Amino acid sequence: MTIFWHILMNNVLPLSVMIAIGVVMMRAFHLDIKTLSKLNFYVFSPAIIFKLLYTTNITLGVMGKVLLFFVLFMALQYAVLEVVVRLRRYQGGMRAAMRNSVLFYNSANYGIPINQLAFSGNPDTLAIQVIVMMMQSLLPNTYGIYSVNAHRSDLRAIWRTILSMPILYVIPIALLLRGFAVPVPQFVETPIDYMADAFIGTALLTLGVQLGSMKWRINRALLTDVGLSCCLRLLAGPALAALVVWALGIDGLMAAALIVSSAVPTSLSSVLLAVEFDNEAEFSSQAVFLSTLLSVVTVTLVIFMLQI
Numbered sequence: 001m002t003i004f005w006h007i008l009m010n011n012v013l014p015l016s017v018m019i020a021i022g023v024v025m026m027r028a029f030h031l032d033i034k035t036l037s038k039l040n041f042y043v044f045s046p047a048i049i050f051k052l053l054y055t056t057n058i059t060l061g062v063m064g065k066v067l068l069f070f071v072l073f074m075a076l077q078y079a080v081l082e083v084v085v086r087l088r089r090y091q092g093g094m095r096a097a098m099r100n101s102v103l104f105y106n107s108a109n110y111g112i113p114i115n116q117l118a119f120s121g122n123p124d125t126l127a128i129q130v131i132v133m134m135m136q137s138l139l140p141n142t143y144g145i146y147s148v149n150a151h152r153s154d155l156r157a158i159w160r161t162i163l164s165m166p167i168l169y170v171i172p173i174a175l176l177l178r179g180f181a182v183p184v185p186q187f188v189e190t191p192i193d194y195m196a197d198a199f200i201g202t203a204l205l206t207l208g209v210q211l212g213s214m215k216w217r218i219n220r221a222l223l224t225d226v227g228l229s230c231c232l233r234l235l236a237g238p239a240l241a242a243l244v245v246w247a248l249g250i251d252g253l254m255a256a257a258l259i260v261s262s263a264v265p266t267s268l269s270s271v272l273l274a275v276e277f278d279n280e281a282e283f284s285s286q287a288v289f290l291s292t293l294l295s296v297v298t299v300t301l302v303i304f305m306l307q308i
Helices: 002-029 033-055 060-088 092-103 111-118 123-149 155-163 167-179 186-197 199-212 220-248 252-261 268-276 281-307
Strands: none
Touching: 002 111, 002 199, 002 281, 033 123, 033 167, 033 186, 033 199, 060 092, 060 123, 060 220, 060 252, 092 123, 092 220, 092 268, 092 281, 111 123, 111 199, 111 252, 123 155, 123 167, 123 252, 123 268, 186 199, 199 268, 199 281, 220 252, 220 281, 252 281, 268 281
16 A cells, blocks of 8 residues: 555646646636647647657657557557447437547646656656657547537538648658758757647646636536546556557566556547537536546556556
């Protein structure tokens, strides 16, 4: 139990404090969540992804293994999720909202800090988390936008929205510059560093502001659906990740980092998509709220089990 409490106090609660500050700020000053979300989507998130991809030492071998894991893990998770969706007979926007609440997880503003804390800033595990974050940044900005609009918008309008997302251009630019060893000019590098350094704090505060703007109760009509989403994200997620890691023969720190990366709560992007495109916003908000709350225990348990 000593290890458990150490993980809780030193790895998970620091994130909770930052989120709580965001909640207090929202309740005290009624901050504009859309402005904060746009800063994260268009400024801070692209900046940290560029910086991490450009500066983190990621070998082709590591990238290949992580990408293979990610593809298999997402396929397994989607298959399990599809069974639930069909059994529950979800229709239209609710199908997309449930899928998004499970498939999109908080690999950036929750995953990066927990990786740094759980693995004491290990550069190898950070490289793994960066690749996962890269893929999780692509999904909401492509498949996520498509999923919440497919049942009501034309394909051309959906593609216009997807192509306006800066993350689509930041990733290949960073990889190309790194691959050809092209130096970034100082007058560009310095602002990128400033914006990237602001990402974790701003993202955690944004999550807190979003939670602070929500009703702090679970809608009884949505209780079963929100509970299912949390179980699939927080319990089935790391269990399926462990299965994929075992099947691929991955062990050591890489295995631990991949499992921890899959144990984080539902991404704020699922709420942002729901609000932006008016698609089951209440369900999405409740899923983020409850999964973030429960993750204080579940993520701690996952790290604890990996350590013992």
